[in-house]
Amino acid sequence: MKSKVFRQRVTADANHTIHVTLPPEMGDEVEIVVVPSVGTAASMSAESLVMAQLMDETGFAKNVLDSPEEDCWNAL
């Protein structure tokens, strides 16, 4: 089974570039989201992140939470 989420804390080199080694089971093509390593986002454990991704993949999240009718909450 391919890994769903891979989390790693890295430091940029002298050229302000980061290098990430992918687990072989993740395949060759991935999406990357970069967040600062301080603050609330960084405190989210890998387990919580995986759980959140599982929730995002449910039919309820895709069909109800992500529907345009629910976007009225964005302005609050």
Add this chain to the structure above:
Amino acid sequence: MHFEVEPGAIYSALFPFSDLSATKKRPVLALGGVDETGDVRVAFITTTPVPVSQGYALSQEDYDGVPLPFVSHLRADKTFNLHASRLEKPLAKLSGTGYERALRKLITLDIPQFAAHRHAPQPFSPGKSVIPPSTKSGSTTSPPRSNSFWG
């Protein structure tokens, strides 16, 4: 996060939940406090109506103070452990009775499934199945009736 997560309070959660750059927001009801892993059990709230078997519309009496600005349906069938860092800010708060109503709905949600499982017909297995005693005739719990009409 600059607030304490309070059971019975409604918060806006950043959505999608696994997208750390998410800009959408969705309301959730905190069913408890933050646990030792930083997660909060929440129930989702939507504007989309929900069957009575799965939730209910929040009414003015459910709130303690200013209610949510849209008709809001509590999805008792859709609960989730969300990391507290995904909660952006408080939106509203349920009253004591409103919070009790939500918890009661959660508790009773699985009773039909439990009853269906508990009372499901069991296949008869000779020599093993227990036949419940009949209480219609020959019961020792009630004395034999005298039939005074026929003497």
